Amino acid sequence: MTKRAIKIETLDGTAPAAIFTAEGHAGGQSRPGVILYMDAFGPRPALDGMAERLAAAGYTVLLPDLFYRYGAYGPFDTATAFSNAESRDVLMGMLGNTTQDMTIRDSAGFLDALAAEGVTGPVGTVGYCMGGARALNAAAAYPERVAAAASFHGGGLASDAPDSPHRRAADIRARVYVGSAGVDKSFPPEQSARLAQALREAEVDHIIENYIGMAHGWAVSDHGVYDPEGSERHWKRLLSFFEESLG
Template sequence: MPFSELKIKTADGEAGAWLFRPDTRPETLKTGVIVYMDAFGLRPAMSEIGEILANAGYVTLIPDLFYRNAPYGPFDAKTAFKNEDTAKELRGIMSGTTQAMTISDTAAFLQTLEGEGVTRVGAVGYCMGGPRALNAAAHCPDRIVAAASFHGGNLASDAEDSPHKAANKIKGRVYVGSAGVDKSFPPEQSAKLALALREAEVDHIIENYVGMQHGWAVSDHDIYDPQGAQRAWTRMLTLFNETLDTDASAS
């Protein structure tokens, strides 16, 4: 599926992005999804995600969260952290791209979808994008009605910008698919996130993918698991179908 390459004006510059438009969809169904990428940037594996969501009927935006460091990479998901030089570069870019930056950028991402006629938005993030999707839902609660995280790390850490600390701002539904083997989201964080979401009365599911490792749902990771990925897609599309594809989305 062809996609449009965009430059989105933000408070800090211009973010490159890919926009996928569904081939056919009802005129009344004005729904869209923001995909918060993993650490390896825009590449064919992210394009696959955009295509699946667009084929499901959603205008899909995949922004480059690392645009402040462009040009960078390219990074190979299988080897980037195994090579000392690329690992150092990548960790520097990741640590320098704060949650606050992505929260600020999300306003511009939402405006881009508005330009496409989108009135109801979902968010999904992978790995480092997982907490960003949840924080987006917390800081744009009237715009983002559903958020999903797959093998997201540090969803309930001690950091001030940890998503669980903003749970009381979330109005939409939340789905978290956690890797069964993931040092970045251990059981104690899962319990802390569950408590925060429940106390905030957020409609949510946290599901443990037993035996899956961090990165299992993205096709170019060396621990990609097709069955686990299909299960993740089933959960995500059900979430968006139940929250975005409603009579309330017509306008």
């Protein structure tokens, strides 16, 4: 597996990112692309490992730093970052000030970066935690490019916020998969029902699956609530979803 650091010029600056491909593969020719939208703790070895697994399955994977506007930060201890007052304040500040609209704008550059790697066909998006809503909003903003969008333990997918993804369901042409934690305050049952209704009314091909017994963050290996069996289930669903949607 190869990882290559790149820089992506956006309307707001320069975003560090990494491209992952399988060994022996030059560029992204004939390989579908995937954008992996990070969780709140930023790019790190755990997310690199996830990108590598997607690359091994046949994809050219882009992992961008969505917090690039803040310069250097972290690394954070995922087990204590939100219980420690100092790191919590830093994280909440970055989260609150990195808007959906910012990531939507940035995603044009992300797609261009994949195109520069030879990925000119359909692209998949997948996001975790804060990245879940961004993966869906990217599908709505770039329907001509994004053919599959997945969210795992994503929060605020059908909230009262004006940038909630469910409000843009009519713009989505991609297939959508949402895997929610069994009990998750950031995506409660009423939001799940609201998202399902919006996607049905927009005639979006979608699945919303509830992972009973899993906690928010279960799919990512360095989270304190990581569940190996639940994570493998998520991988089985995600890889099947991308294979069916992207080829």
